[in-house]
Amino acid sequence: MGALSGIKVLEMAGIGPAPFCSMMLADMGAEVIRIDRLNQKGTGHRGNIPLRSRRSLALDLKNPEAVETVLRMVEQADVIIEGFRPGVMERLGLGPDVCLERNHRIVFGRMTGWGQDGPLALAAGHDINYISIGGALGAMGHADRPPAPPLNLVGDFGGGAMYLLTGILAALLERNTSGKGQVIDAAMTDGTASLLTPAYGMMAMNMWTTKRQDNKLDGGAHYYGSYECSDGKYISIGSIEPQFYALLLELCEIEDEEFKLQNDKNHWPSLRGKLESLFKTKSRDEWCTIMEATDVCFAPILDLKEAPEHAHNKHRGTFVKYEGITQPAPAPRFSRTPSAISSKPCLAGEHSEAILSDWGFKADEIQQLNEKQAI
DSSP states (O other): OOTTTTOEEEEEOOSTHHHHHHHHHHHTTOEEEEEEEGGGTTOOOTTOGGGTTOEEEEEOTTSHHHHHHHHHHHTTOSEEEEOOOTTHHHHHTOOHHHHHHHOTTOEEEEEESSOSSSTTTTSOOOHHHHTTTTTSGGGSSOTTSOOOOOTTIIIIIIIIIHHHHHHHHHHHHHHHHHOOOOEEEEEHHHHHHHHTHHHHHHHHTTOOOSSTTOSTTTTOSTTEEEEEOTTSOEEEEEOOSHHHHHHHHHHTTOOOGGGGOTTOGGGHHHHHHHHHHHHTTSOHHHHHHHHTTSTTOEEEEOOTTTGGGSHHHHHHTOEEEETTEEEEOOSSOOSSSOOOOOSOOOOTTTTHHHHHHHTTOOHHHHHHHHHTTOO
């Protein structure tokens, strides 16, 4: 019984941030029904982990009977999530006005890259594009190379899914007071810009420049970055505070006087070069023996296969094996109502009739929907 047990969510099938947000809700105990396209019934992959913990209903949304089926479910739902381009849900007859008319308490979560309005609203795009116009991508990477994409974590999942999730949860809380639902317009461009608030703050205090690899936290400073070891593997250090920096120098047996100029940017390139040479004298495991679990602010850089085997992650249960697939465990942790993976990733339409039955549709109604090829 997770923290959101009793909350009913309808998820219009899509890719990226909206399904990830739905996974978070489902892991926290909400009943999430994924509405897939009928012509994709049976498709999917059990390894598509973001589709875990929920069931799938396949519908032909070009069929009026299918649209009415969704609206009947809307009457019972707490949340509906969609990630289409602006106007698609309206053209399907499932826009927010229609859904709120059927259920004035429903929270209508809309996930897009550019937002519901604006000059770019109807254009195609992906994470790399959305994090470009807010300033995030331009701040990442080496100074002498093009900006480096940070996977698709910043736009899709940080600025997208997490902001949609926050908005949905806030709207559910507010509904307890007003008794009314509302529309959440979550744009990855907006969320990415919001994530940059600290950087804009530092820039306002003349503590940040617009140059890449020129700042404390972007790889410019020698004491905050990644370094290669003798075995070709990597470590990270983040020895920002003076006491942590002093410990770094102590454990690395550094006596070079130049290292006393920690925050003199003119010396950062030289000091980084010296650390690069130093860290290449030992393997990653040897540096772990010297610095891991100390206040240096140190960690080995692990790949996706190594991470589940790290002692700290194993102790915390950060990764779990479910249905034979190693995957991140639900997060965050709850003291009374723990989250859990409740089922393997769903295939499109594999639960259609069972879902409708559970949501109050009678056997003859389900049969008619089948006959009319609506489900």
